[in-house]
Amino acid sequence: MTKGWSGWGAMAGLLLAVLFVTYTMAPEVRRASFWGDGWQEKPLVDRVSVLPADALPSLREGLSDHHFISKVVPARNAEYVIKDIQQAIEDVPQEVRDLVFDRLVGIYLVEGLAQSEHSDNLGMAFEVQGFWRQHVGTVILIDRNQTDQSANEAMAGMEYVPSQDYRGMAVAPRLARRGENDRVTTLRYVLLHEFGHLIDFERDIVSRWFSYDEAHADCAFACLSWINPQRHRYSRSLDAALDQVRSGNHDEYVRSLPDTFKHLENSNFPSLYATTMPAEDFAESFAMYVHTVLMRRPWELTLRQNGTIVSELGSCFTDGRCRDKRDYFDRFFAEARR
């Protein structure tokens, strides 16, 4: 018996040692201790700032783990963007602010957040964990340069579509109401997307160990588009289209835009970007639901080929295209309100 106990003691000691090593091996910015706990008391608008310089080395290390080409630096001349982000936070519904309040460590402005040579990044979110690897919160990075554009222009970038005529193809994006086609709207949409990641990290909604062909008994949100072969709406054509973007094959991608739009129309994905990964599907769905259902703002992509409208894509949450996801978020917010 006693021997058994000392065996357990040794096991516990070993476990602690392993935890200690993995904790100290993680980039500092991913450790809760780096950020302290003062952030929990602050109003959300006071958690916005330029990335602190001492976070930079470990942030670069952390980003390269995620295959980012990291040329990230703290943003310069960002005072006006900080004000716009604060405005964007004040504009989102109170219930959304309540959802993120306990988990948003901070929003930091940077430059050079590109993931590859061919795609720019407006924002990203990463999880911060405690010593026991437990979830503590989420840090959001915003690329000042990429968000320094009108909301409709930014939407074209987020969806990888040409807003100006390119070889006869052009997509008119509309994310903003008349009079709101500004940086605040861009920042608000990007924040809503990153808040989606925050909620996913906190509640582990889309499993991080997700695998396409495995049956899951309880995969909740991910089941809606990604698993069930009968209802499997995930389109290889959409994936192939985005592969062309990633490899810089822009001509081919643009040529196949009418097909890509048709596939999207026949799917329950809210946007093209949502088809890239289950976690992006969740973040995009969250953002689009809040933007178009709770805030009643537009989300439209109109594709023209040689001046003729080929496709008009609206928010799947208001046009019935993703009824299952609409039900999911109706329930999600009904529970959050209780």
Ligand SMILES: [Zn+2]
């Ligand atoms: Zn994302």
